[in-house]
Amino acid sequence: xxxxxxxxxxxxxxxxxxxxxxxxxxQALHDGGHLSPAQIYQRVESTGMTEATVYRTLxxxxxxxxxxxxxxxxxxxAYELSGESHHHIICRTCGAQMEVDxxxxxxxxxxxxxxxxxxxxxGHLTFFGLCPLCKQKPQERA
Amino acid sequence: xxxxxxxxxxxxxxxxxxxxxxxxxxQALHDGGHLSPAQIYQRVESTGMTEATVYRTLxxxxxxxxxxxxxxxxxxxAYELSGESHHHIICRTCGAQMEVDxxxxxxxxxxxxxxxxxxxxxGHLTFFGLCPLCKQKPQERA
DNA sequence: TTCCTTATTGATAAAATTATCAATAAGGAA
DNA sequence: TTCCTTATTGATAATTTTATCAATAAGGAA
Ligand SMILES: [Mn+2]
Ligand SMILES: [Mn+2]
Ligand SMILES: [Zn+2]
Ligand SMILES: [Zn+2]
Numbered sequence: 001x002x003x004x005x006x007x008x009x010x011x012x013x014x015x016x017x018x019x020x021x022x023x024x025x026x027q028a029l030h031d032g033g034h035l036s037p038a039q040i041y042q043r044v045e046s047t048g049m050t051e052a053t054v055y056r057t058l059x060x061x062x063x064x065x066x067x068x069x070x071x072x073x074x075x076x077x078a079y080e081l082s083g084e085s086h087h088h089i090i091c092r093t094c095g096a097q098m099e100v101d102x103x104x105x106x107x108x109x110x111x112x113x114x115x116x117x118x119x120x121x122x123g124h125l126t127f128f129g130l131c132p133l134c135k136q137k138p139q140e141r142a
Numbered sequence: 143x144x145x146x147x148x149x150x151x152x153x154x155x156x157x158x159x160x161x162x163x164x165x166x167x168x169q170a171l172h173d174g175g176h177l178s179p180a181q182i183y184q185r186v187e188s189t190g191m192t193e194a195t196v197y198r199t200l201x202x203x204x205x206x207x208x209x210x211x212x213x214x215x216x217x218x219x220a221y222e223l224s225g226e227s228h229h230h231i232i233c234r235t236c237g238a239q240m241e242v243d244x245x246x247x248x249x250x251x252x253x254x255x256x257x258x259x260x261x262x263x264x265g266h267l268t269f270f271g272l273c274p275l276c277k278q279k280p281q282e283r284a
Numbered sequence: 285t286t287c288c289t290t291a292t293t294g295a296t297a298a299a300a301t302t303a304t305c306a307a308t309a310a311g312g313a314a
Numbered sequence: 315t316t317c318c319t320t321a322t323t324g325a326t327a328a329t330t331t332t333a334t335c336a337a338t339a340a341g342g343a344a
Contacts, residue, residue, distance in 0.1 A: 012340095012341080015290095015291080016291075016292090017290095017291060017292070017339090017340045017341070018340080019291090019292065019293080019339085019340070021292085021293075022292095037330085037331085038330085048294090049293085049294090050293075050294055050295080051330085051331085052293085052294075052295085052296095052331085052332080052333090053292085053293060053294075055330090055331060055332075056292085056293085056332090057292095060292095069217075071213060075211075075219065075301095076330095077217065089254070089258060089260050089262070091260070092263070098258060098260075100254060100258065104250055104253055104254050104257065105247075105250050105254075107249075107250065108246055108247050108249065108250035109269075111246055112231070112242060112246050112247075112269070113271075115246065116231060116240060116242065117273070117274040117277075118231050118233070118240075118269075118271045118272060118273055118274065118277075119271050119272045119277050120231070120269050120270070120271035121234070121269075121270055121271050123269065123270060125267060125269075127251075127254070127260075127262050127263075127265065127267075128262070128263055128265060129255075129260045129261050129262035129263050130260060130261045131259070131260055132259035132260065135259075135260075135261050154310095154311085157320095157321080158321075158322090159309090159310045159311070159320095159321060159322070160310080161309085161310070161321090161322065161323080163322085163323075164322095179300085179301085180300085190324090191323085191324090192323075192324055192325080193300085193301085194301085194302080194303090194323085194324075194325085194326095195322085195323060195324075197300090197301060197302075198302090198322085198323085199322095202322095217331095218300095285344100286343100286344085287342105287343085287344080288341105288342090288343085288344100289340105289341095289342090289343100290339100290340090290341105291338105291339090291340075291341100292337105292338080292339080292340085293336105293337085293338065293339085294335105294336095294337080294338085295334100295335090295336090295337095296333100296334080296335090296336105297332105297333080297334075297335105298331100298332080298333070298334090299330100299331080299332065299333085300329100300330075300331065300332080301328100301329080301330065301331085302327105302328080302329065302330080303326100303327080303328070303329085304325100304326080304327075304328090305324105305325090305326090305327105306323105306324095306325090307322105307323085307324080307325095308321105308322080308323065308324085309320100309321090309322080309323085310319105310320090310321075310322085311318105311319095311320105311321100312317105312318090312319090313316100313317085313318085313319100314315100314316085314317080314318100
């Protein structure tokens with residue numbers, strides 16, 4: 001993917017380094033979308049990388065804004081490349097999910113800002129609910 | 143606290159039971175507010191309860207709507223008694239936090255519902271940002 | 285290219301969280 | 315109260331995640 005060189009420069013500007021491990025994890029997320037640490041490890045295991053390195057690298061990349069952390073509702077976290085801003089909606093019944101335009105929340109957020117005095121980072125939220133299908137037939141679908 | 147009898151009835155109606163362990167954990171959360179599993183275990187350790195029981199009980203109570211799960215931003219979760227609906231704002235710099243009236247998000251959520259077809263559970267969200275103090279003096283405060 | 289500094293990794297241990305399963309006890313029925 | 319069914323717990327092992335620290339390698343300087 002073409003963003004590796006850009007990220008390399010960005011990291012070096014902060015005194016950090018681009019390593020083969022970071023490269024492999026970024027690549028895995030590039031063609032994997034939202035992935036859990038375990039899923040990512042599967043995809044980079046062949047390089048000999050340690051699980052500890054996967055966790056460390058994900059935390060590092062997230063802290064530096066290169067990755068976004070997402071709540072999957074199962075208590076565990078997922079990671080993804082931080083591209084265009086967005087939020088998520090997940091169906092509590094069937095797990096279906098979709099992305100949401102952050103513009104929909106903008107007015108609510110700016111109102112929260114003016115009422116609380118906080119400066120909010122719109123961020124990357126996850127909303128839970130029922131998808132159109134599960135809204136009808138209450139129980140079906142695992 | 144006075145809600146134990148009510149919760150007992152609620153649980154029995156679903157075939158579940160009120161145990162001394164559940165009672166102790168609810169009591170801990172009643173006078174503790176938002177607590178992590180470790181913090182809760184500290185407070186009920188004297189009863190001889192196992193850590194595994196703490197985790198199981200928290201998951202059980204949350205699944206049944208008696209507890210809310212909160213994202214604390216540190217990757218770990220916190221639990222609290224589900225009372226009046228609200229959301230949270232946490233300062234990424236100093237950790238200061240405050241609750242937010244869910245009514246502020248209501249219009250945005252109903253618009254998301256009409257645009258996506260999902261039925262959303264307003265829920266219990268956590269927003270991150272900078273508090274009024276940290277917004278000014280950029281670096282200070284651990 | 286060679287050398288140096290040190291950020292990063294692997295190896296390992298520790299800690300936190302989850303899964304198994306037999307023993308216990310909640311609470312409904314008699 | 316006594317008895318029974320079975321939800322729940324404790325004990326234990328397995329898995330996941332985090333912390334330590336010496337060995338490695340990124341990448342700037344010479
Ligand atoms: Mn996302
Ligand atoms: Mn809360
Ligand atoms: Zn669904
Ligand atoms: Zn602050």
